[in-house]
Each structure stands twice: as C-alpha cells, then as structure tokens.
Amino acid sequence: MSFKPLGDRVLVNPLAKEEMSKGGIVLPDTVKEKPQEGKVIAVGVGKFDDGTLVPMEVKVGQTVMFSKYGPTEIKVDGEEMYVLSESDILGVIE
Amino acid sequence: MSFKPLGDRVLVNPLAKEEMSKGGIVLPDTVKEKPQEGKVIAVGVGKFDDGTLVPMEVKVGQTVMFSKYGPTEIKVDGEEMYVLSESDILGVIE
Amino acid sequence: MSFKPLGDRVLVNPLAKEEMSKGGIVLPDTVKEKPQEGKVIAVGVGKFDDGTLVPMEVKVGQTVMFSKYGPTEIKVDGEEMYVLSESDILGVIE
Amino acid sequence: MSFKPLGDRVLVNPLAKEEMSKGGIVLPDTVKEKPQEGKVIAVGVGKFDDGTLVPMEVKVGQTVMFSKYGPTEIKVDGEEMYVLSESDILGVIE
Amino acid sequence: MSFKPLGDRVLVNPLAKEEMSKGGIVLPDTVKEKPQEGKVIAVGVGKFDDGTLVPMEVKVGQTVMFSKYGPTEIKVDGEEMYVLSESDILGVIE
Amino acid sequence: MSFKPLGDRVLVNPLAKEEMSKGGIVLPDTVKEKPQEGKVIAVGVGKFDDGTLVPMEVKVGQTVMFSKYGPTEIKVDGEEMYVLSESDILGVIE
Amino acid sequence: MSFKPLGDRVLVNPLAKEEMSKGGIVLPDTVKEKPQEGKVIAVGVGKFDDGTLVPMEVKVGQTVMFSKYGPTEIKVDGEEMYVLSESDILGVIE
Numbered sequence: 001m002s003f004k005p006l007g008d009r010v011l012v013n014p015l016a017k018e019e020m021s022k023g024g025i026v027l028p029d030t031v032k033e034k035p036q037e038g039k040v041i042a043v044g045v046g047k048f049d050d051g052t053l054v055p056m057e058v059k060v061g062q063t064v065m066f067s068k069y070g071p072t073e074i075k076v077d078g079e080e081m082y083v084l085s086e087s088d089i090l091g092v093i094e
Numbered sequence: 095m096s097f098k099p100l101g102d103r104v105l106v107n108p109l110a111k112e113e114m115s116k117g118g119i120v121l122p123d124t125v126k127e128k129p130q131e132g133k134v135i136a137v138g139v140g141k142f143d144d145g146t147l148v149p150m151e152v153k154v155g156q157t158v159m160f161s162k163y164g165p166t167e168i169k170v171d172g173e174e175m176y177v178l179s180e181s182d183i184l185g186v187i188e
Numbered sequence: 189m190s191f192k193p194l195g196d197r198v199l200v201n202p203l204a205k206e207e208m209s210k211g212g213i214v215l216p217d218t219v220k221e222k223p224q225e226g227k228v229i230a231v232g233v234g235k236f237d238d239g240t241l242v243p244m245e246v247k248v249g250q251t252v253m254f255s256k257y258g259p260t261e262i263k264v265d266g267e268e269m270y271v272l273s274e275s276d277i278l279g280v281i282e
Numbered sequence: 283m284s285f286k287p288l289g290d291r292v293l294v295n296p297l298a299k300e301e302m303s304k305g306g307i308v309l310p311d312t313v314k315e316k317p318q319e320g321k322v323i324a325v326g327v328g329k330f331d332d333g334t335l336v337p338m339e340v341k342v343g344q345t346v347m348f349s350k351y352g353p354t355e356i357k358v359d360g361e362e363m364y365v366l367s368e369s370d371i372l373g374v375i376e
Numbered sequence: 377m378s379f380k381p382l383g384d385r386v387l388v389n390p391l392a393k394e395e396m397s398k399g400g401i402v403l404p405d406t407v408k409e410k411p412q413e414g415k416v417i418a419v420g421v422g423k424f425d426d427g428t429l430v431p432m433e434v435k436v437g438q439t440v441m442f443s444k445y446g447p448t449e450i451k452v453d454g455e456e457m458y459v460l461s462e463s464d465i466l467g468v469i470e
Numbered sequence: 471m472s473f474k475p476l477g478d479r480v481l482v483n484p485l486a487k488e489e490m491s492k493g494g495i496v497l498p499d500t501v502k503e504k505p506q507e508g509k510v511i512a513v514g515v516g517k518f519d520d521g522t523l524v525p526m527e528v529k530v531g532q533t534v535m536f537s538k539y540g541p542t543e544i545k546v547d548g549e550e551m552y553v554l555s556e557s558d559i560l561g562v563i564e
Numbered sequence: 565m566s567f568k569p570l571g572d573r574v575l576v577n578p579l580a581k582e583e584m585s586k587g588g589i590v591l592p593d594t595v596k597e598k599p600q601e602g603k604v605i606a607v608g609v610g611k612f613d614d615g616t617l618v619p620m621e622v623k624v625g626q627t628v629m630f631s632k633y634g635p636t637e638i639k640v641d642g643e644e645m646y647v648l649s650e651s652d653i654l655g656v657i658e
Contacts, residue, residue, distance in 0.1 A: 001187060001188070002187075002188045003159070003185050003186070003187055003188075004185050004186045004187075004188060005184065005185040006151050006152070006180070006183050006184065006185050006186065007151070007181065009184060009185060011185070042185075044185075045151070048143050048146075048148045049143075049612050049613075049614065049615050050143065050144040050146075050238075050520075050614040050615040051143050051144045051145065051146030051148070051615065052612075052614075052615030054612045054615070057570050057571070057609070058570070065567070065638060067636060072161060072184060074159060074184065083184045083185060086570070087571065089570050090569065090570065090573060090636060090638065090647045091567050091568050091569040091570050091573060091575065091606075091608075091647060092567070092568045092570065093565060093566075093567055093568075094565070094566045094567075094568060095281060095282070096281075096282045097253070097279050097280070097281055097282075098279050098280045098281075098282060099278065099279040100245050100246065100274070100277050100278065100279050100280065101245070101275065103278060103279060105279070136279075138279075139245070142237050142240075142242045143237075144237065144238040144240075144332075144614075145237050145238045145239065145240030145242070166255060166278060168253060168278065177278045177279060189375060189376070190375075190376045191347070191373050191374070191375055191376075192373050192374045192375075192376060193372065193373040194339050194340070194368070194371050194372065194373050194374065195339070195369065197372060197373060199373065230373075232373075233339070236331050236334075236336045237331075238331065238332040238334075238426075239331050239332040239333065239334030239336070260349060260372060262347060262372065271372045271373060283469060283470070284469075284470045285441070285467050285468070285469055285470075286467050286468045286469075286470060287466065287467040288433050288434070288462070288465050288466065288467050288468065289433070289463065291466060291467060293467070324467075326467075327433070330425050330428075330430045331425075332425065332426040332428075332520075333425050333426045333427065333428030333430070354443060354466060356441060356466065365466045365467060377563060377564070378563075378564045379535070379561050379562070379563055379564075380561050380562045380563075380564060381560065381561040382527050382528070382556070382559050382560065382561050382562065383527070383557065385560060385561060387561070418561075420561075421527070424519050424522075424524045425519075426519065426520040426522075426614075427519050427520045427521065427522030427524070448537060448560060450535060450560065459560045459561060471657060471658070472657075472658045473629070473655050473656070473657055473658075474655050474656045474657075474658060475654065475655040476621050476622070476650070476653050476654065476655050476656065477621070477651065479654060479655060481655070512655075514655075515621070518613050518616075518618045519613075520613065520614040520616075521613050521614045521615065521616030521618070542631065542654060544629060544654065553654045553655060
C-alpha cells in the first residue's frame with residue numbers, strides 16, 4: 001500500500017527521538033514531547049493559487065521540521081505517519 | 095438514480111471496516127470509529143479559482159482517505175454515502 | 189408572478205416527502221425533517237470571480253440535493269420555495 | 283432632493299403590505315413583519331472586483347425581494363427608504 | 377493647516393442638524409443623534425485592488441450620507457471633522 | 471543606528487503635545503492622551519498586492535495623523551518611535 | 565547541520581541583551597524581556613502571491629527587529645533560534 005498526498009500535502013515519517021538532529025522545536029517541560037522532525041515520504045502536486053499551480057518546495061527524502069499543530073496522524077501499513085500541508089513545514093534540515 | 099456532485103465535490107462510498115487498508119486516521123479510543131476511507135463514485139467538474147476552472151485531482155474508482163469532519167452524509171438508493179469537498183481528501187491509497 | 193434569482197442564486201421548489209428519491213441527507217431522528225431535495229425553477233446569471241463571470245452549473249428542471257442550512261424560504265404565488273446559492277447545492281440527482 | 287447610492291448599493295422604496303405580491307420571505311409568527319419587497323429607485327455604478335468594475339444586475343423600476351438583515355433605513359424627503367448592497371437582494375419579481 | 381486623506385479615505389465636515397436635508401439615517405429614539413450627513417472637504421487618491429488603483433467616486437463639495445460607525449473623529453484647525461473610508465459612505469445627496 | 475522599515479511599514483517620530491497642529495484625533499477625557507501626530511522618518515518599499523508592488527503614498531518629512539491602535543512602539547537610539555503600517559495612517563497634515 | 569527556511573520564513577539568531585542596539589520594542593516592566601533583535605542566518609525563497617513569487621526583502625547577515633509574537637523557537641545544533649515569517653519583521657537595523 002502506498003499513500004499519495006493530494007494538493008499541497010506532504011506525507012512525513014516522524015523521526016524517533018534518538019534519530020533527531022540536535023535541533024527541534026523548543027517545548028515547555030510540561031508538554032508531552034512529540035516528534036517534530038520527519039522524513040518526507042511523498043509530496044502532492046501542489047496547490048492552485050489564483051489559477052496557477054504553485055510547485056512544491058520540499059522533496060521526497062528530505063528531513064523537515066514542522067509545527068506540532070499542523071499534522072493529521074494516519075496509519076500506512078500499520079506505521080504511524082503524518083499528513084501535513086507544506087505551509088505547516090518550517091524548514092528543511094540538511 | 096445517480097448523484098452528480100457539483101463544483102469540487104466528490105461522492106464517496108465509505109469502506110466497511112474489514113475492507114479498509116491497514117491504514118486510516120489515528121483516533122483516540124474514546125471516539126466512535128467511522129469509516130475514513132472510501133471509494134470515489136463520482137466527481138464534480140472542479141471549482142473556479144480567480145476565474146479559472148481548477149481541474150479535479152481524484153478520479154472515479156480511487157480509494158481515498160479523508161478527515162471525518164469534512165463529509166455530509168447522504169443516501170443514494172438507500173445506501174449511505176459521503177459528499178465532500180476535494181480539499182477535505184488527504185490523499186489517495188494505492 | 190415570476191421570481192428571477194440574482195447572482196449565483198437558484199430558486200428551488202422543494203419536493204414533498206413522497207416524491208423524493210430514495211436518497212436525501214441523513215438526519216438524526218431528533219431533527220424535524222425538511223425537504224432537502226428540490227426541483228430547480230430558475231437560476232441566476234452567475235457570480236463574478238476576479239472580474240470574470242463564473243457560469244452556473246445547475247439547470248432549470250434538474251432535481252438537486254442541498255444542505256438544509258443554505259436556503260432562505262420565500263413565497264412565490266403563495267407557494268413555499270427556496271432561494272439558495274449554487275455553492276450550497278451538493279449535487280444533481282439523475 | 284435625490285439620493286445617489288455609491289458602489290454596488292441600491293436605494294429601494296419598501297412596498298406597503300397591501301401592494302406586495304403573493305410572495306415574500308416566510309417569517310415565523312413571532313417576528314414583527316417588515317416589508318421585504320421594494321421598488322428600485324436608484325442604483326450605484328457597481329463595485330470593483332480585482333480591478334474590474336462589476337456591472338449592476340438590478341435596474342431602476344424593478345421590484346426586488348431582499349433579506350431583512352441587509353438594508354440600512356434612511357429618510358429621503360421624509361420618506362423611509364432602504365439602502366442595501368446588491369448582494370443582499372435575493373431576486374427580481376416580474 | 378490642511379488635511380490630505382490617504383488611500384480611499386475621505387475628510388467630511390459634518391452638517392449641523394438645521395443644515396441637514398429632510399433625510400438622514402433612521403435612528404431609534406434612545407440613540408443620541410449624531411450628524412450623519414456631511415460635506416466632502418478632501419478625498420484620497422483611492423485604494424489598490426489587485427494591483428490596480430480604484431478611482432474615488434465621491435468628489436470635493438458633495439454632500440454625503442454615511443453610517444455612524446464608520447468615521448474617526450479628528451480636529452482640523454480646532455473644528456471637528458470626520459475621516460472615513462469611501463466604502464462607509466452610503467450615497468450622495470443632490 | 472538607523473531603522474529601515476520593511477514592506478508597507480513607516481517609522482514615525484511622534485510629535486510632542488506643544489508641537490502638534492490644532493488638530494488631532496478626538497479622544498474622550500478618560501483616555502490617556504498619546505501623540506497621534508508624527509513626523510515620517512523612514513518608509514518601506516511597499517507591499518505586494520496580487521503580485522504587484524504597491525508604491526507608498528507617504529514620504530519622509532511629512533507630518534501624519536494616525537489611529538492610536540496601529541503603531542508598535544520601538545526605541546531607536548534611545549528615542550521612542552512608532553512603526554506602523556501605511557494603512558493605519560489617516561492622512562497627511564500640510 | 566543547517567536549517568533552510570521554507571516559503572517566506574526567516575531563520576534568526578536572537579541577539580543577547582548586551583549585543584543589542586540602543587533600540588528594541590518598548591515593553592511594560594511586567595513583561596519578561598525577550599530578545600527582539602536578531603541576526604538573519606537564512607531566508608526562504610519567498611511566498612507565492614496570486615501565482616507570482618514575491619522576493620524576500622531581508623538578507624542573510626542583516627540585524628532585524630521583530631514582534632515577539634511572531635517567532636517559533638527551534639534549536640539548531642543545540643542553539644536556540646527563531647523561525648518567523650518575513651511579514652513579522654518590523655524592519656532592518658543598520
């Protein structure tokens with residue numbers, strides 16, 4: 001089974017804590033930490049803005065950092081993944 | 095009787111639980127599970143954005159995953175179906 | 189007397205319960221059922237989007253299904269009719 | 283004295299109850315009935331949408347039906363009139 | 377001192393009650409009456425809509441009627457004046 | 471040190487009370503009076519509207535009147551200044 | 565590790581208090597002071613507005629002043645940095 005995101009959505013495989021870069025979004029101690037970095041598994045074709053298709057910036061295989069309020073959690077082949085709009089991705093980690 | 099969705103709407107036949115992929119949106123245990131995958135039965139012609147018709151991405155026959163807050167439940171020939179805007183569809187399952 | 193809808197509005201004659209298709213929007217039992225199918229009696233010329241007139245999709249004589257929150261109820265020659273924006277029509281029943 | 287509406291506004295002379303068509307917006311009995319039909323006295327030149335002037339659909343002399351929440355009540359030569367945006371007019375009665 | 381309004385703003389000199397036309401916005405008796413007619417003293421160059429400058433409709437010297445919620449009250453040479461957006465002006469009194 | 475505003479922002483040096491014109495925004499007596507006139511020190515390059523750069527109307531050296539809710543107070547070389555969007559400026563005093 | 569901001573986002577290294585200009589946003593004494601000046605470390609390619617890519621105004625190496633509500637705090641190589649949209653940057657300090 002594979003999942004092809006629609007529009008400007010991106011499928012992200014969240015990184016386990018030990019795999020993460022020495023980065024990440026700073027969270028207060030009281031917040032249950034959730035992975036906020038992930039590997040891009042699939043990207044949509046982009047979104048139409050004023051009748052023009054805006055191309056996607058992120059590419060499959062990149063590691064991205066994103067805000068925790070953006071993603072919808074889904075299961076693909078039993079594995080937990082995130083679907084989020086490209087506009088919820090803060091940047092790419094290289 | 096057949097139902098032709100207007101604009102960017104999509105008619106979806108929700109999959110029964112046993113037919114679903116090993117996927118789906120992750121729900122807390124307290125939430126009454128609703129089908130969130132379905133087969134596309136009919137699609138509208140698309141929506142106008144800034145005077146240009148934006149073509150539909152999903153096609154009849156595809157299996158799609160969607161957020162549970164998007165669809166309106168209707169009955170077509172006594173069968174429960176969903177009408178939802180294409181923008182409420184997260185992606186296509188292949 | 190005749191009623192010519194303005195903009196992207198549509199005049200709909202709601203179907204009586206016995207005339208309806210084996211369809212309709214699924215309502216909880218506690219909700220007072222209202223007709224949610226109707227026959228299109230008249231359509232406006234369409235709405236301007238970014239300086240371009242977007243043509244209407246629905247045509248006079250079609251049976252349409254619509255969300256119950258959309259219509260304004262008016263009386264035309266003593267008969268109760270609905271005026272609603274085309275964007276509140278879910279689809280056409282054929 | 284004459285009143286020339288600006289933009290997409292319309293000046294409407296509300297019909298007295300006995301002059302109204304056998305139409306009108308259906309109101310619950312508890313609502314104080316207000317005229318919701320009126321004769322168009324003057325129309326603005328239209329509104330700019332995306333840098334393009336959208337022409338007015340309604341014409342002076344037409345009888346129109348409108349939602350009671352749209353109009354501002356003004357007095358012209360001591361007579362009560364309504365100023366409303368064309369988008370608040372549901373349709374034209376012929 | 378003179379005041380040049382920016383954008384689509386208009387500088388209006390409110391009419392005293394005895395100068396007003398037999399018109400005006402109808403107010404409930406409990407509302408402290410404020411002048412709602414005024415003479416246009418200065419107009420801005422207009423507002424950009426989608427990259428195009430939309431020209432002003434009102435002209436210096438015209439008497440206009442406006443909604444009382446629109447204006448900001450300012451003092452020009454000790455005299456109380458109103459600055460309001462052209463879109464808050466209902467129409468021109470001739 | 472100099473401060474170059476971004477986009478359609480304007481850097482304004484608020485006038486002391488005795489420097490102000492016999493103008494100003496009318497405030498209820500209970501409101502702590504704040505300077506609402508100021509001298510334009512620097513202007514941004516403008517804002518993009520629909521892919522087109524909209525040029526700035528105000529110029530360095532002009533005295534402007536502005537609504538007290540618009541500005542962010544900053545310190546430039548220890549002096550209190552205001553940064554505000556051009557759309558929050560009501561007009562120019564000449 | 566390096567962080568490449570997406571869209572119109574900017575990566576900013578907040579200045580320590582002693583490094584700041586004699587400027588800054590004026591804060592009430594009760595507010596815990598946070599750095600509101602910073603050095604631009606990386607900038608995105610810009611945002612699409614109506615199908616056109618709007619270029620970025622700020623450049624790597626500039627010192628910028630920004631509103632404290634804009635940024636998301638992230639960690640890059642263990643160092644606390646800010647990611648913010650260019651529209652949240654008030655101006656450039658030179």
